Amino acid sequence: NAGVTQTPKFQVLKTGQSMTLQCAQDMNHEYMSWYRQDPGMGLRLIHYSVGAGITDQGEVPNGYNVSRSTTEDFPLRLLSAAPSQTSVYFCASGTGNYEQYFGPGTRLTVT
Amino acid sequence: AQSVTQLGSHVSVSEGALVLLRCNYSSSVPPYLFWYVQYPNQGLQLLLKYTSAATLVKGINGFEAEFKKSETSFHLTKPSAHMSDAAEYFCAVTYFGNEKLTFGTGTRLTIIP
Numbered sequence: 001n002a003g004v005t006q007t008p009k010f011q012v013l014k015t016g017q018s019m020t021l022q023c024a025q026d027m028n029h030e031y032m033s034w035y036r037q038d039p040g041m042g043l044r045l046i047h048y049s050v051g052a053g054i055t056d057q058g059e060v061p062n063g064y065n066v067s068r069s070t071t072e073d074f075p076l077r078l079l080s081a082a083p084s085q086t087s088v089y090f091c092a093s094g095t096g097n098y099e100q101y102f103g104p105g106t107r108l109t110v111t
Numbered sequence: 112a113q114s115v116t117q118l119g120s121h122v123s124v125s126e127g128a129l130v131l132l133r134c135n136y137s138s139s140v141p142p143y144l145f146w147y148v149q150y151p152n153q154g155l156q157l158l159l160k161y162t163s164a165a166t167l168v169k170g171i172n173g174f175e176a177e178f179k180k181s182e183t184s185f186h187l188t189k190p191s192a193h194m195s196d197a198a199e200y201f202c203a204v205t206y207f208g209n210e211k212l213t214f215g216t217g218t219r220l221t222i223i224p
Contacts, residue, residue, distance in 0.1 A: 004154070031210045040120070042201060042214040043155075050210070058211065090154055094210045098143055098162055102154030 001026050004103035006091050012109045013081040021076040021106050023091030029101075031094035032074040036060065036087040037105075043090065049074055081110045113138045115185075115202045117215035125223045130174075130189040132218050134202035137183065144185040145203040145212065146176055155201065161185060163207075172196070197222045 007022045025032065033048035045058030049068040063085060065077040074093075078085060091103040118133040136142050143162045147155040159170025166178040172195075176187045187200060199219045203212040 033211070035214075040216055042216040043212075044214075045211060048211060092155075096210070098145070098160055098205065098210065099157055100155075100210070100212065102147075102156070104154050105152075 003027065004091055004093050004101050006089075006103035006106050008106060009104070010107050012111065013078070014111055015081060015083060017081050019078050019081065021078075021089055021091075021108075023074045023076065023103060024072050025074075025091075025093040025101070026072065027093060027095075027101065028071060029093035029095060030071065031096060031100075032068065033058070033092050033094070033100070034064070034066065034074070034076045035090045035092065036085075037090060038087050046076065046089075078108075083110045086110045113142065113204045113206065113213050115144075115204045115213065115215040117200075117202050117218050119218055120216065121219050121221065123221040123223055124192045126194060127191050130187070130192045130196065130220065132187040132200050132202075132220065134176075134185045134187065134215060135183050136185060136202075136204050138204060138206065140206045142204050143206055144176075144178060145205075146170065146174070146185075146187050147201045147203060147214075148172075149199045149201065149217075151198070158187070158200075192222050194222050194224065196220060 004025045030051045034046040035043040047066040049055045089106045092100040094100045146158040202215040
């Protein structure tokens, strides 16, 4: 199993541009989530999904959209990038037994 | 609402010494508690979890943690530090039926040779 994969690993955007961060898992997990990690702030939940077709907001959802059309994929869309969205983004999938598996992360810089 | 507080954003210990990383929680319902480790430029990996069974939980790489309700604590320990333990450690909390995790701000562990 590849586990949780994320693409791209690095991305630089200009303010106002849009992009999609990709996340895929091959473990047939129903639960998937997106976090952002900022220095001194730990990880904060952006959006999550408990299954295909079901998504909900986390702690810091503004400026981000998600959709879940399949069990495997959970892309995160930045609608109009802002410098405040410069961060490291992690996707995770959950077993349903309170164990989450994290991807390697995407480092995003918005200039 | 739930939260966790990790005391000490940076901890340094000598190789072979005891590792103690502190985590205190706040929760209005019985908590489920976790420790995750993050090695440089990698994602997080689950070290151990407490989900209301035994209060002393053993994890991977020789780490363990004890749930103490009276102290609202879930401190992470390892008897003898190895150089490979250098990483950032995160405490997290949730509750029964909820997969959403609330993370602490992390503790960076440095091992002194």
